[in-house]
Amino acid sequence: MLIARSVFRSTHPGGIYNSPRDPRDLYTPRFVKGQGRTKVGICPICIESPSRGGLGHKLWLSMKFSAFNYHVQFAHGVSAMTGRPFSPPVSYRTTNRCRPLKIERSEIIEGKCHVCKKWVPIQGIKDCEVKVKELFWWKHAATCHQGSQIPGDDDFYEQDDVFSRLEDLNL
Ligand SMILES: [Zn+2]
Ligand SMILES: [Zn+2]
Numbered sequence: 001m002l003i004a005r006s007v008f009r010s011t012h013p014g015g016i017y018n019s020p021r022d023p024r025d026l027y028t029p030r031f032v033k034g035q036g037r038t039k040v041g042i043c044p045i046c047i048e049s050p051s052r053g054g055l056g057h058k059l060w061l062s063m064k065f066s067a068f069n070y071h072v073q074f075a076h077g078v079s080a081m082t083g084r085p086f087s088p089p090v091s092y093r094t095t096n097r098c099r100p101l102k103i104e105r106s107e108i109i110e111g112k113c114h115v116c117k118k119w120v121p122i123q124g125i126k127d128c129e130v131k132v133k134e135l136f137w138w139k140h141a142a143t144c145h146q147g148s149q150i151p152g153d154d155d156f157y158e159q160d161d162v163f164s165r166l167e168d169l170n171l
Helices: 002-008 067-076 135-144 161-169
Strands: 031-033 040-042 060-062 092-096 107-112 119-121
Touching: 060 067, 067 135, 119 135
Parallel strands: none
Antiparallel strands: 031 040, 040 060, 092 107, 107 119
């Protein structure tokens, strides 16, 4: 990380360095503070610049009370087990719901899971806008996939400047 910090000329965010599983690990916080009950880590995605898909700010989250785990898995769709994005459904379909209530959807989109082969509702039954559209799928994936990815689902890194510099460093 010291190498990476000098290569990318980033400022130290505070806390102490925490090793990821590998440089492409999207889950593990690179910086942590405190211990045990007070241990917090910085979301490695939010801290990236907006041009790289982040928010450019330090979001410290509790490691002990699963705030960190919940945030990275269900705000970003990154698996705690693999450090990679959850694989998407292998296909989609729209199913009619019988006798929906007024505030409910009359049809619902389902995604097919590559692990359990089931059709999983990927929307809530209430007909309203949600903050994180993929939440239902990610919740299913977090419990069902157990680290499994669809074969070939591995092109989730932007081939940008940061990526090529990491490649050059052979990390
Ligand atoms: Zn985040
Ligand atoms: Zn499944």
